Amino acid sequence: MADAxxxxxxxxxxxxxxxxxxxxxxxxxxxxxxxxxxPNGAGKTxxxxxxxxxxxxxxGSIRFADQDVxxxxxxHRARRGLAxxxxxxxxxxxxxxxxxxxxxxxxxxxxxxxxxxxxRAEPALREPxxxxxxxxxxxxxxxxxxxxxxxxxxxxxxxxxxxxxEPRLLxxxxxxxxxxxxxxxxxxxxxxxxxxxxxIVLVEHDMDAVFTLADRISVMVYGRIIATxxxxxxxxxxxxxxxYLGEDQA
Amino acid sequence: MTISxxxxxxxxxxxxxxxxxPVAALTNQPFYVDLFxxxxxxxxxxxxxxxxLGYGGMVSFGHAAYLGIGAYAVGIPAFYGVDNGWLQxxxxxxxxxxxxxxxxxxxxxxxxxxxxxxxxxxAQMLYYLGISLETYGGDNGMRLSGRSRFGGPLDLRxxxxxxxVVLAILVLFLALGNRxxxxxxxxxxxxxxxxxxxxRAIGFSLFRYKLTAxxxxxxxxxxxxxxxxxxxxxxxxxxxxxxxxxxxxxxxxLGGMGTLFGPVIGAVVLLLLEDVLSALTxxxxxxxxxxxxxxxLFAKRGLFGLLVxxxxxxx
Numbered sequence: 001m002a003d004a005x006x007x008x009x010x011x012x013x014x015x016x017x018x019x020x021x022x023x024x025x026x027x028x029x030x031x032x033x034x035x036x037x038x039p040n041g042a043g044k045t046x047x048x049x050x051x052x053x054x055x056x057x058x059x060g061s062i063r064f065a066d067q068d069v070x071x072x073x074x075x076h077r078a079r080r081g082l083a084x085x086x087x088x089x090x091x092x093x094x095x096x097x098x099x100x101x102x103x104x105x106x107x108x109x110x111x112x113x114x115x116x117x118x119x120r121a122e123p124a125l126r127e128p129x130x131x132x133x134x135x136x137x138x139x140x141x142x143x144x145x146x147x148x149x150x151x152x153x154x155x156x157x158x159x160x161x162x163x164x165x166e167p168r169l170l171x172x173x174x175x176x177x178x179x180x181x182x183x184x185x186x187x188x189x190x191x192x193x194x195x196x197x198x199x200i201v202l203v204e205h206d207m208d209a210v211f212t213l214a215d216r217i218s219v220m221v222y223g224r225i226i227a228t229x230x231x232x233x234x235x236x237x238x239x240x241x242x243x244y245l246g247e248d249q250a
Numbered sequence: 251m252t253i254s255x256x257x258x259x260x261x262x263x264x265x266x267x268x269x270x271x272p273v274a275a276l277t278n279q280p281f282y283v284d285l286f287x288x289x290x291x292x293x294x295x296x297x298x299x300x301x302x303l304g305y306g307g308m309v310s311f312g313h314a315a316y317l318g319i320g321a322y323a324v325g326i327p328a329f330y331g332v333d334n335g336w337l338q339x340x341x342x343x344x345x346x347x348x349x350x351x352x353x354x355x356x357x358x359x360x361x362x363x364x365x366x367x368x369x370x371x372x373a374q375m376l377y378y379l380g381i382s383l384e385t386y387g388g389d390n391g392m393r394l395s396g397r398s399r400f401g402g403p404l405d406l407r408x409x410x411x412x413x414x415v416v417l418a419i420l421v422l423f424l425a426l427g428n429r430x431x432x433x434x435x436x437x438x439x440x441x442x443x444x445x446x447x448x449x450r451a452i453g454f455s456l457f458r459y460k461l462t463a464x465x466x467x468x469x470x471x472x473x474x475x476x477x478x479x480x481x482x483x484x485x486x487x488x489x490x491x492x493x494x495x496x497x498x499x500x501x502x503x504l505g506g507m508g509t510l511f512g513p514v515i516g517a518v519v520l521l522l523l524e525d526v527l528s529a530l531t532x533x534x535x536x537x538x539x540x541x542x543x544x545x546x547l548f549a550k551r552g553l554f555g556l557l558v559x560x561x562x563x564x565x
Contacts, residue, residue: 052451078453088449092444103441106434107453111464114434122434165452 004063005169005199011060012225013046013223021057022223028169033191033200034075035210038220039243041187044203045087047220048173051083053077065168078199080106083167085158087174087203091245099158100146101103101129104164132164133157136190152183161183163198168202176209188212211235219243256558260511267417271410275295283409284481289521290416291477294423296513298470298499304508305431307443311366312353312373313498316468318380318490320475325485326386328395335398340475343469349376350468354461361446364486373495380487391486397478406480409558416477420514423470427510431539439463490550504545506552515553 013021020043028034038045043178044104046069049055053063053074061070069077075243078084092100106112109124119125129231133139139150146157155175175191176184187210194200195213202209211231218228221243227234234240267286274282302308323342332338357368381389397406406412430436438459441449449456454455479485488494497520505516523541527534549556 054447073455074450075453075455078451084451086447086451090445090448092441092448094444095441099437103353103449104452105438107449111436112434112454112459115430115436116433118432119434119437120432125434161448161452197406227547 003029005032005065006050006201009061009065010065011047011050011062012058013043013050013055014058019223021050021060024060024223024225026218026225026228028199028201030199031196032215033195033202033213035202035204035217036220037207037210037217042220043102044220045173045222046223048084048171048201048203050083052171075107076102078165081166081168083162083165083169084163084171084173085155085173085175087177089151089154089158091146091154093145095146096143097133097146097149097153097160098129098142100157101132101160101164102126104161105129105132108165129164132160135163136160137186152179152187155179155187157188159187163194167198170194170198172200172204172205174204175202176204178208180238184209190233199210251261254558260557261553263511263514271413275410280409283413285410285521285525287416288478288481289479289517290420290514291474292498292501292521293514293517294416294420294477295471295474295498296505296517297327297420297423298467298474298507299426299498300502300507300510300513301427301430302439302460302463303498304506304510304513305436305443306439306460306499308358308460308464309366310357310369310467311492311499312369312371312495313471314490314492314494315353315373315376315465316350316471317475317478317494317498318376318485318487319346319349320472320477321479321485321489322380322386322475323472324398324476324479325392325394328398329386329392331395333396333399335400335404338398339473343471346472346475347465347469350465350471351461354464354468358457358460358464371508372373373490375492377487377492378489380430387486389487391484391488394483394485395481397483398476399564414479418471419477424511424514430511431549434507435459437483472510482484500542504542504552506549506554509551509554512554513550515557519553527557 006028008024008026008205011021011024024047040042046055052055053072057070061068064080064082066175091107092103105128106119107123133142138153138156138160146154149157155239176187179187184206191213202213214231215230216230217234218225219234220239226243227237227240265529271283274280295313299310299313302310320342323345324338327338353372357365360368386392404411406415438454442456442460446456475489478489488559499515502513502522504520505514506512523538527537545552
């Protein structure tokens, strides 16, 4: 694909006898929301971790924004615009919600070898952070210690942190996992507002969320991508029905 | 603006420390000048350890190495007749910062128990290096021919002047440290302690920030070592023994990790208890041990936490 923001070629990762990524080829177009679905243990999180730079692939390449990033570590990829959320909520628990996002702003705006001025008094860090909190609906919770936020709020906080780094690509690992119905609907509505503006790779088990948000869906089984297509195409794909969706959902 | 308990406690602590020499002179107990100077020197070492341990989450079990390097940086020039204090103390800071760069560059590639063991191993290596330096007294160490000389009124042979020099250095380092932990740099190392994968995922390449903090702490530890050599007018490889590293770490934990000022209280309490209890019984550590255990179990932010309560969050 000519206009791919993310191009994955022959990506392979083996854990002992388990082939968690088996020669994965995948293109994600600029502005696209691309969902990756598959049964537990299909290798979705392993794939996300390799895209984020937390895991080194055994073989294959990852090109991001027309540059080979296969050998870059996670912080370098983040600074190039590749942001992620974690499957298990990962935040700075002892810091306030605003601190959490301000740290993300700081990471994105570069210079951190500054030893004198109080970071919490810098409008250049606090104001974009406040705006990102407002955007995800946490504006009123800025000064709450992150550990004391409700589970759904913590997931929103993670998204706010990712957004504060002004990403070009957002890797979301099960963003609505563990949320109540209402919370998850709110999150899906919010993610829908990001569509087009930000390219999104979404791993999710909640099929309502996937079919609402995704422009295209890739189906992973046993480390391989067995089908890629629009939601109706995937829904109609025989292999997918057999391998994954099952009778109760198809 | 209300004055917080923290501000009051800090001001009171500063005044109390400043009053030690006149009170000691009035009561004719010059011994206390000596004791509290020693306390403040260890407090400097403990505060510098708190920067990396309490704020950066780097459990360095070899902080006494820098005490030793700083002490030898005073002792070795003095052995050859060089007693200029600026040179000796400058060398102490530079040499221990350099050592911290090498030790940090290697040990910061690990974490958890490996990090503890590697920092411990480096300190023990330096300890045995000290023992092997026969020219400088080997395991007996050597007597310092005289205290560092700065010229003018800064005569360290005068106990009260030396005392106020140490107090000024401690206060200055606390003030700098207080800025540092609230700065952008400070936020990065605290974020690294709080959640390293998350800090990396938002784009912080943590190694260089941690190494910088490690070097700052090492340099300050070296300065404490230079002060300690002047305090005892004697130096031995024992300055670097791992039990000494443990003692400094105890001061940090007792006073309160990640409180910056707490380790000063930790140093005061640990060394005073040592002094008082050892006068009562030779087995004073049997009493000290349970006290430490109680503090660790029941005071989350150490003695400083008990004193000022939970830190108000301004974030």
